Amino acid sequence: MDSSQRVRAILSFVQAADAGSFAAGARALGISSAAVSKNIAGLERALGVRLMNRTTRTLNLTEEGEAFLRQARIALEALDQAADAVVSSRAAPTGRVRLSTSVGFGxxxxxPVLPGLLARYPGLAVEVDFDDRVIDLVHDGYDLALRGGRIADxxxxxxxxxxxxxxxxxxxDYLAAHxxxxxxxxxxxxxxxxxxFLGGRVSPWNFKARDGSITTLNTDASVLTLSSPETLTQxxxxxxxxxxxxxxxxWKHLQSGALRVLLLKAHHPGHFEMTLQYPHRALVAPRxxxxxxxxxxxxxxxEELHLPLSALRAYEA
Structure with a gap:
């Protein structure tokens, strides 16, 4: 298998793995399902291992396929970066960028940062959907999503x-009264x-015990339950x-004096992150x-996105 055949085969493998079928991968590449199947079969022969187990309805990666997919992504991203560097040097990015984000973070x-983005890249157009549900980026046609938590995909x-x-x-006022x-x-x-949460689960309140273990407070008797963290803050x-x-x-309510922090040492702050996600593609557009x-x-x-716990001590009741 020469270099050009190998690249075509790797692209077919990655697109089929991402899309979940040869047909969907073929549509993304603009070739036939038969060509995708032939490319992947040739890649497996060249490597001497089976990368996928496929039936008429399902497509599952083998352990070797999972390992190869991780390395293939790294190689394709390196090619993307090289190509984009050339394109970026010749022309400013243009086109529409579709984003999905939660209502509050959005x-x-x-x-507040979108005006600066459009000023720096006047050829861009930005479309943002404010939606707290978890969407399927590829199926729903988004370029980017801003998501809270850890979402394995x-x-x-x-x-x-x-x-x-x-x-x-x-x-x-509440603390003065209660x-x-x-x-x-x-x-x-x-x-x-x-x-x-939208899935129905109530966020637990966890605390650090003296022996290092974590205990969970029973909050079943709460007087108000909301799905919006911004409304909860209000x-x-x-x-x-x-x-x-x-x-x-x-943060802004702590600084203004409208809120005070409670039980900072005992309360467990959790393990949460905000991520920016976008689909793996053979070519990520400059826009x-x-x-x-x-x-x-x-x-x-x-500042508010990178607050250490030490910064909150000055606001503790």
Whole structure:
């Protein structure tokens, strides 16, 4: 198998693996399903291993196929970068970029940086959907998504924007009326405001025990449960009770004095991250690449997205 055949075969393999079928991979490449099948069969013969187990309805990677897919992505991204460097040197990026983001992050963090993106790249047009559901980037036709949490998907490139901490907060007026909890056990006497994810699960409140273990507080008796973390923060500001929210949601209210932090040493901040994700492709368009680079640079400069726990001590009740 010569070099050009090998590249065609690797492209066929990656596209079929990402799309889940030879037919879908073929459509992405603009060739026939038979050509994709022939290319992958030739690649397997050249490597001496089976990369895929396929039936009329399913396509599953073997262990060797999974390992080869990881390395193939690295090689194809290197080719993409080389090609994009040449294209970028000749012309400014143009075209439409479609993004999906949550309502809160889109309003508070994404929207303020879009004017700068469009000023730097006047040939771009940006389309943003504000939606808290988890979407399928490839199926729904998005170029980028901004997502919270860890979402394992081998067909996506994930770039970490930030790691952020959860904190317990309440308003000064609420604390004046109900007292300041000094131990996690004291929260049983307080009005709790909790968050329910779109899948139905209520976000647990975890605490660090003296022996290093993690305990979970029973929040079944909460007085208010909301799916929107931004609205949950507003409820705490309004004095409705104690809420667990992301530090980036609470930051401006802590600075203004509208909220105070509770049980900072005992509360477990969790392991959460915000990521920028986009589909693995043989060629990532310059319009997408420059948008990714600009957004990562802009988000890196946002103070509220990179708060260490030590920065919250000054705001503890």
């Amino acid at each position: 309003r508070e963090q994404l929207a 081998s067909s996506l490139v994930s770039r970490t924007i930030c790691h952020f901490n959860m904190v317990l907060v309440a308003s000064p 007292g300041v909890p000094r131990r996690p056990e004291d929260l049983a006497q307080h009005r709790l405001l909790t968050r329910r 409820a705490a500001v309004a004095g409705l009770g104690v809420a667990e929210v992301g530090a980036h949601h609470a 997408v690449r420059v948008t990714v680079a600009y957004l990562l640079e802009a988000f890196a400069q946002m």
